[in-house]
Structures are given as C-alpha cells and as structure tokens.
Amino acid sequence: MASEEYEKRIQTMKREHMQLLKDSYREAKAAGKLRVKFMHNGMFGAIIGDLIGSSYEGKDQKGYNLPFFTELSHPTDETYLLDATNKALSTSKCFASDGIAFGQFYRDAYFNSAFADDYGHMFRQWAEDHTGPYQSYGNGAASRVAPVAFYAESEAEVLDLAELSAKCTHNSEEGVKGAQAVALSVYLAKQGQSADEIRDRISHEFYPLYYDLEDLHNEFGFSTDAETTVPVAIWIACTSDDFKEVMSKGLYIGGDTDTILSIAGAIAGELYGIPEEFSEPAHKILKEYSVFYYGE
Template identity: 35%
Template sequence: MIGAIIGDTVGSIYEFDNIKTKDFELIKDGVSPTDDSILTFATADWIMRGGEAWKYYVAYASKYDCPVGGYGGGFTRYVTRVRATGNHEPYNSCGNGSAMRVSPVGWAFDTKEDVLAKAKESAECTHNHPEGIKGAQATALAIFMARKGASKDEIKATMESEFGYDLNFTLDELRPQYSWAYPGAALCQGTVPQAIRCVLEATDYEDAIRNAVSLGGDSDTLACIAGGIAEPVFGVPKKLYTIGMNILKHYFPEPHKLVIDFEKKFGNRVL
C-alpha cells in the first residue's frame, strides 16, 4: 500500500507539469499525497472496518475535499449527488480512479478469487463500466501475484491472458506520444497497461516510479498504480519508506495512522 502512496507523492508535482525524462529529483520540494492517496486510504479503511465501499469514498472525499490534483469531474459530481440526495448509483466510469485506489485489496486477501471479487466490489460502486472494473482487478491481482512470489514474466502473461492487455511495447516507444492527449490517458485502458509496463521494465522500486513519471500524462496516477505493483515486486527502500511516511504524517496525520495499522495487519515489503 505504501508503494502506491509514495508513487502518487512523487508524481504529484508533475501531473500538470509533465517531464519526459527519468533524470529528476525524486523527492522534490512541494510533493504531497493527492486524491489518489486519499481514496486509497478509503479503500484500506473499508477493508479494515467493513461495510459498503461507496460510503468510505464519499466520506473521505467529503473530509478531504480539496486535495492536490483534485478529484475527477465524474467522481466530484457523484459525491455531490450522494450528499445532496442519498442516491449512490454508480456512474459507469472507466476512469483510472478505480485502479489508483485499489492497492490495499492486493495486500489484504489471500486467494485470487477473493482479490478479484473485492477489487470488483471496490470499483463498481462508482466505476461500474467493464473497463473500470477490469483496471482495478488487474492492478490488485498483479500486487497479489507479486506478494505470492510470481515473476514479472508470470505477471505479464496473466495480465495479457486474463485481461487482454497488450504489454508488448516499450516505454521508449510510448514516451514520445504519451501525454494527456493520448487516447484514454485518464482511463483505465490508457493507464493500467502503461503502469504495468513501467514495472516490467524497471530494475527496482525507484526505477518503476521514474519510469511512470517520465511518461507524462496523469503522472501521479501512473506512479501510484506502478508504485503499488512495484512494492511487492521489488520492495521499497527503507530510506524512501521513511521519507514517504514522514510526508504522509505531515499532510494526513489520521490516515498516516491508518496506513500503519493496515500494514501491521496485512504487511508490506520494505527493504
């Protein structure tokens, strides 16, 4: 889980000021967790306490209503509607929000079936479009597989066979054309395969985050998804973990405690 939060934090200052290089200061002044992390906290809280997932997403978005990056327009309208009318019907989104917030699911459940079911449940309360559900399931399953010792080749094969993602491209091929204007850049289908590829080409956790930020586009979300998968694949360096947790504590003291409690119960991979 912390891998996703650190990725989001690193990418926070590049979401609307894209860079196209891996050579950048990793923890630059001004970085902070964004809406991606806030809704990741909500997922973790839902898992810890139970109940209906949508209530946690609405509650966290209401409490932390002006985050860095800002919530997506569809989600903002959804929260406004729920608060005004109580109508919590999903809005058929396939936006990448379902994938950016799902990492706790990959840590909390110990069978493939449970991971897929809970990832679907976490997504479909808002993102009930098939691609929105698929993006959440693929991200959570990749985390679960890495936790259980699967290799990058095994993860790649599963993402291709079970979710139909084409991962046979390189980041060097993608980078020149990838931006906010790239087809589906804010959607699961234009973000999740690209984030997975960032992990597949990486040599370690930090390299995965640098890969994601260097693509451009929705940098914080790419890095959040990639970081969530990279954590169990490579492990998060202890120094970077400490920096990330200190930043989290500074901006979000209550969720900081939640992350500690969640990882005590379900684990993490810190080197």
C-alpha cells in the first residue's frame, strides 16, 4: 500500500469524504456532541502514533528527522479499532467467552472506517463474511488493545480482557501474547511504574527486549507478525526519554510504522505525557474524520 497509486487514492477518498465529515462536524457541534478530549494519554498516544506512522507504512523511507505529520496522515484501522475496543469495554465488561461482543464492535468499526483498505485481507474477509476467528499471528490484536488497561482493575483482569479482545480474530498463541504484552505494559505505565521496570517485566514474562537502534535501522523490514513487531514497539517506548523520541525512533526503524508507533505511543503516552506539538495537529486531523467526533 506504499505505491503512488495508493497515495493518490488516499487523497481522492479524503476529498470525497470531507464534505460529509464537515457537515457532520457542524451538526455535532450544534448539538453539543463534539468530543475533542481524551480521557487517557495512552489512548491518545496510540492514535497519534497511528496518524504519524500512516504516512510511512511499508515505505523504504527511514529517518530520525522525518516530518511527523504530512498531507497523507490519516487514521488507519488502528485508530478505528482502538475506538471499538474502548466502546466495547465502556458498554460492558461481561463478555461471552468467545469474545463475540468485541467482534461485533470490530466489525462495526470496519464498516464505518474511511479507509477500509487499511485493514488486512483476512480481517476484511472475517468482517464481511461473518466467519470465525482465523488464527492470525499478526500484530492487529496488540495494536487495538490499549483501552483494556484503563478498564481493568488488576493485572489478572488486564490479561483476561486482552485475551478476549484478541481471540475473536487473533486466536493464535502469538496473537494473544502480543495483545497481553501491550495491555500489561500500558497498565503498568498507568500504575506509575518506570520504563525500566516495564522493560524488565516484559522481558521476563513475554519477550527479551534487547535491541540496538542502528541494527534495527539497517536491518528491520516490513512485517506484521506480532512476534517480530510487538517487542520492538515496546522496546522503543521503554528506551526513550520522552514522547517525541519514541515517535522519532519508530520512524528511524521503519516497517509497519502505523502499528508499531500506535503500540509504542500507547505506552509512551502514559509514561511521558503528550506535548502540544503532537496533540494539536492530531486533533486537527481527527476533526476531518468521524471516528471520535460525531454521534455516540
């Protein structure tokens, strides 16, 4: 999806979508339903990471000083599915053991997304054909799981809810593991643990988080496997000094940038907070889309 044709299609779809969104924006504002604040830094950090990474996903373009926001920045499936997880959890924490309740919210998110092609082929087939989980070992469940950390009341509940949110699609060991590792990382950050403490905990229980930044820059390629991308994203968040450094490192490493930066941004938002230089342009972009700003 990194081709010139894809970029042109993004712009065409965006222009066609804009008038409807502007009308919805005016209606929502008039009705007092405009939502422009986010309860948790982790949630907003994940969304900002998605917006920043969306311009560079899969491109052979890596750098430490790349622009964070471009004309191609847009909310991808990560943002819509994060919102769906949040909506599912805010509706009820009593889910069927097979995660069907989460699955319905994820299908709704897909059908209401501005850019359906941002979703993977297997997810699209799952959503459109109403099939069962497809044993995915990708990073999709990990990138949508952050809201679990804000609803769970214990580490055990974090892991249980992360598994439920994952296995309606990603019912493989690696798919669930990635979701649990991310959810626990965000939860620990929310509880006030340091980046070093989180890194040690995840290294002990999930993945060894020991990388060299230059090696990643030179060797890391595009992959959507949870086992490959999730630990890198957590490592980025836990080895930086602030939110800006997290985003810069993600673009320097490259690959599946929207997903990696969304995961890293969820953890970094709780660890470091979010500077205005990121929150203001992100709000501006999100006002062009309906995912957070219109209706219920």
